[in-house]
Amino acid sequence: MxxxxxxxxxxxxxxxxxxxxxxxxxxxxxxxxxxxxxxxxxxxxxxxxxxxxxxxxxxxxxxxxxxxxxxxxxxxxxxxxxxxxxxxxxxxxxxxxxxxxxxxxxxxxxxxxxxxxxxxxxxxxxxxxxxxxxxxxxxxxxxxxxxxxxxxxxxxxxxxxxxxxxxxxxxxxxxxxxxxxxxxxxxxxxxxxxxxxxxxxxxxxxxxxxxxxxxxxxxxxxxxxxxxxxxxxxNFKSVANSIDNHSLRESINQYFRSQLPKKPKKDDVNYAIKKTSLLFPEIIDYYIRLKEExxxxxTKLSKEKIQEILDELIDSLTPLCDYLLKHSDFYSIVPTNSYDESLKRVMFLKSVIEDNDGYRIFYNDGKAISKEDTIQRIFRLTWYATPFDVNAEVNNGRGPADYKVSFGGEDSTIVEFKLGKSSSLTRNLENQTNIYKKASKSANDIKVILCYTEGDIKSVNRALTRLNLLNQENIVIIDAAPKRSASTVKGQKKHTILPFNNLPLAKMTKS
Structure with a gap:
């Protein structure tokens, strides 16, 4: 291979x-x-x-x-x-x-x-x-x-x-x-x-x-x-107060305050900042001068950010892809339809993460990488060399969905990813995919929820129970919590990755 x-x-x-x-x-x-x-x-x-x-x-x-x-x-x-x-x-x-x-x-x-x-x-x-x-x-x-x-x-x-x-x-x-x-x-x-x-x-x-x-x-x-x-x-206020020209500094602060209502909200403050900057454009140059100084x-902070993204994406994604390639027939499957194909790949990803130490890709120096972007990119890599059309961040007029997987004009599935700890998860589960489906004229949808703790899982299950969505095939919870080594758990077998076509799915065709 x-x-x-x-x-x-x-x-x-x-x-x-x-x-x-x-x-x-x-x-x-x-x-x-x-x-x-x-x-x-x-x-x-x-x-x-x-x-x-x-x-x-x-x-x-x-x-x-x-x-x-x-x-x-x-x-x-x-x-x-x-x-x-x-x-x-x-x-x-x-x-x-x-x-x-x-x-x-x-x-x-x-x-x-x-x-x-x-x-x-x-x-x-x-x-x-x-x-x-x-x-x-x-x-x-x-x-x-x-x-x-x-x-x-x-x-x-x-x-x-x-x-x-x-x-x-x-x-x-x-x-x-x-x-x-x-x-x-x-x-x-x-x-x-x-x-x-x-x-x-x-x-x-x-x-x-x-x-x-x-x-x-x-x-x-x-x-x-x-x-x-x-x-x-x-940082507008601190920039204004850093201006060494006393007269200019006082004029800027006085005009800025004059543009604010008694109980300003964020939009009011931003409006006042823009008005003040238009009248005193020097303040933008003072902000830039602080950057120059x-x-x-x-530069140091930028380097740290670059290393962070390389740790999260490059160093994490490639070992997973190599693992899938060497230990499965994941990239050589026979196409069926967009829903089955999407669900198979989600379930395989779940198996890798939960049963084969794949959870490690969501941690950097022992800390969870709490970003939906990471699992979204990982999911895209599971479609390497596929005949399906996999479009990320599809926007059909109702806001972006994470992925739309399709095979021809009449066969499409929306796949969306969320973190279990997300405050908007319940609202999202209730409304968002239905909106995407209507806009895309897609008949199918799959929700993937990544959880880092047992508390996340319990919270998600409570939300699903309230919405009468518990145990739905197309809502997949992935447990990315750190696992104890199998060798340290008495009587526990070491996990081995299952062949792709033998994954323990409840069923492979949506009813």
Missing amino acids: ASFKILFSDYFNIDKSVLDLYGALNLCLSSDLPLFVDPFLLFASKKQEYKLLHKNIVEHLVILKNIAVENGTTAGKNNLFKFREIKQNWLGMSKYGNEGKGLGAKFAKNVVEAFNGFYNSFGNEVITEESHIEKLTILNSGVGKDFISDFTTNLILEYLLSYTEEFALKYLEPNQIKEFNIRCVFDEKLKVWLPKKFKLPFFYLEGNGDFIILTPIDILTKDDSIINNNEFFS NKEAA
Whole structure:
């Protein structure tokens, strides 16, 4: 049976340490990792090539600002304001595959309006050490984290391609490399993007596969960028009080207080913050300056976040997949229908976790990884090499469902994951999947509930009893609590994993 090759190192038959020494992220080639290139890490780095990249990004944004100011709202139709998602770096929020939306007409409209309004002074800052593109996200709700990620990656694409080419030529076999002609060089005089040829790793086992881009791990972050809207709003008062200009500080605080009702709610506070920032835009620069002054701490925190996601996803998922491959026929089953197939895989995952020490993948240094995202990604990997269509985070107008598994237009099943300790579990069990089913016209649904403690299990069972859902086949509780070693339990047999088709299911066809 072929090896399960979801990591870059496995796919190209190289040792993981080679990537570590080169400084590149070991990509997951089955789904995006929830990581992002953060331009602040380029600014904060001691590497001169990173500092130059940050400078080039700002200069390009100034070019766009000048075009926006010169042409007004019509500039939004200019393709220079639109950027495709660079899917070949396998970074982002897609739980399956690497397809994304990129930055299209909506982004172009928002950024042109920003440059002709509040952000007209971009590139001429005097309070901060440098200009930062993240400034565009602080008050502009239409320009967010996706902008930072996609824009930055597009503007440093030539560097990333060169970085990847250097690795490929040094460490990969000739048959694993192919030449690609990629638009990545901006001609400032002509104002066009020009192509350049690179020899890159590609999906050689699939024949005429797409290329792959490696990313240095020290420019990646998780969740929000280091300079971000949420933190600015949360720390507004402390930022205002840190301003060394006494007159400005007092004016900001006085105006902010004047915008608040007697008993302000969160929305009232946020409204007052925005109003104050529009009147005193310097406060945004003071917030950014605080980030600049504490760049070493921000860089350290980013590294910790990256290690966390690698521990949770890479180091946890791959052993499970290898285990399934070596000890079962899990990846070579004969297709039936979407409901049976989904239930089989959920039950097999339950067996691995409960009976074969698979629970360990949900713990890091003895602490539970309390995130639905982890089990969602693990479930997607159980559909490796399947003829079924498995779409993650399907949104059909009623909010996203975790997965929709389908085989043709008339056969589909919604699969949703929840933590047993979730405060919204009861409400979710009662309403949410029925809404998804109606929107998707799906006849079937499966709920998977991950529990870390006996208390979680009892709580879930009480909720199911109240809703008359106890012992329903399509509601599967997985006990991820740590288990005692079988050898330490008197008279207890050591668990062995059951063949996939012999799992102890109540029944395999939904009534």
